[in-house]
Amino acid sequence: MSLKEQLKKDFSTITLALMAVGIVLNIALGQVVSLLKLPIFLDSIGTVLVALLAGPWAGGLTGLLTNLIWGMLTDPVAAAFAPVAMVIGIAAGLCAKYGLFKKWWQAIISGVIITIALSIIAIPIRVYMFGGVTGSGADFITAYLMATGRDLFSSVVITVITDNLIDKVVTALLAWGIVKGLPKRFASRFPRANSVTE
């Protein structure tokens, strides 16, 4: 089967429209959240929502494309982290598929799993391409750890995990709550929503 046919089969038009909206949510929601001054960026909420409603591949693609579009919009550096965003979608979709998004406490576990999965991809990119630095507040953790004698790699491991854990757990909880609250008539358009709602 060609890539074209495969895509056609996996992604109906409504899934496609959902993914486009997911990408926009990833980019636009950061603004709302900055209002609350929390250590949360919520820049993968759309990815996780798509993963819950339409499965791991749709979720992964939503994440990947979000960062490529971010690269076009403001900052080409974001494109370098596209594989990380993709892993978030795939991990969330797999968690849902295997029944880890039915209860709120399961959503928390899924958030932890997503963090671990994304770290595996994010750490090499951060270390090799960016010298372990991101230009954000998280760099203080890296600096502190290195000052206490750790090497760059293990410092970045700890930074990436602490920096992402709260965000991904909150994201997973929010996505779970939103999918639970969707009108039945809407959720029924996405067969995968069952894995959360039932």
Place this chain on the structure above:
Amino acid sequence: MPTTPTLYLPGTSYLHRLHPLSKLVFSLASAVIIFGGPGGWVSAFFPGLFAMLLLWRAGLVGEVTRTILRLLTPFAVVLFLIHGFVNPQNQTILLRLGPVALGQEGLNFASLIVIRLTAALTASLLLMVSTHPSDLIQSLVEIGLPHRLAYLLGSPLLMLPQMVARVQVIQSVQQARGLETQGNFFQRVRALFPLVAPLVFSVLVDVEDRSLALEVRGFNAPNQKTSLTELVDTREQRAARWIMIVLAGFLLIAGIGWRMHGGH
């Protein structure tokens, strides 16, 4: 309603007139050489310099330099501080400031990273500032990108301003209702759901309409699609693209060999 601000700068320079794929291949080949080529900073420096010269000829160098400075300055400052002062690999001490010392090895490493990123940013900005996003997407469709992926790449750019407008409405509504955005940590965490959920619900409700509108306009019609506009391509550009691809492949292999023999 404003359209999404992108990195694209409208214009008529020779770079603007090049086929989008030529610029895309240039950016991607440069990235491969910058991060994969042999000889450390040399592989990064020359593609970056070349991209800068191309931009200078098109009169775009000022704008691109400003963007690079905006994106990289905070990053570079932190990078030099961390690696200059606290990189455990520092052995050659250049300067001592009380308890901390500035090390040669860390500075070298930070310089390499900054040169690489500057070069990669220059090469990718060459594409972004001179190519309208819809032309880039169209050029990808012409070489076989499925229309569904083209939709996913293109439509968010146009939906974003509507979404930002909605975000602002919901923000002000929730604040008017006395949503706690100032309180302690847990109050603020609790404020998250009422802030985010209405927006997400309202957006998800539109998803069905959007998909129906696509369907009734033949998005999934079984025939071959056509295009209103045609992108200008030349034989020279096609040849140049192949040369860049071969060159990047060659330098990548050379770079792998160089690393296997102990290069950093």
Place this chain on the structure above:
Amino acid sequence: MAVINVQGLTYTYPGSTSPALKDINFQIESGQLVAVIGGNEAGKSTLCLALSGLIPALFHGQMQGMVTVCGMDTQQYSPGQFAGQVGLVLQNPANQLSGMRYTVYEEVAFGLENLGISRVEMPARIENALEQVGLAELCDRSPYALSGGQQQRLALASVLALTPSVLLLDEPTAMLDPQGSQDVFEIIQKLVQAGTTVVIAEHHLEWIARYADRIIALAHGEVILDGSPREVLTSSRIQEAGINWLRYTQAAHLGIARGLWSPNTELPITLEQTLAGFRQMGTTSSTRQET
């Protein structure tokens, strides 16, 4: 000739227990303007989707009976195959933009590109469609810089460029201001005059009363009335569809008890009919006084 043929259509959305449409039967002749009226959840939107070939193809669910449009069975052809035959315009103008095109002109081209119309043929069809909806002058604007009414006319043009023989409109004026609604209505009238078959779900009864050839009234997914506007809008059953009589009808009805309206005259639905009816009674009663 019947361009739309609906036989025994019953449809239930997936995950729902009660059907959204129950045993619907009707035929629509070519070139007619048919209005579908009814309250919320009466099944108007579902009917539009079923006539456009999107139900059952995209929604799955359970469908019984048969719908053919332009001779094509909706259970056998895909929405893509209906695109050139049947046009559908929805309520919310902004949601109907493709999201892929940066000017009004290109937005109209989107459907033509999808249907594989040759590049040579496109400009004439685009300009013609924009002319029909009065947007020719705005062709270089961004679709997102248009007013709601203009966006809705653009949605119409995008569909008209595909030259459908049937046009379905699901409450196209529900989100528009009076001027925007008026513009849309005028375009529809012209289309009907030019021979397009139009089926419209609509709330503006006065407009329907004046221009529709026929009205189908739905309540709880069933057809409760089907006939000429005057038959349907003056029927006492129309309230079951959650619809009140027009003021003209109410006035004439009140007039019967006071001897101002003849019980033998059909109740009116337009100003002209009302005036004619009252004038007739006025002349007969004044003649009586004279004799």
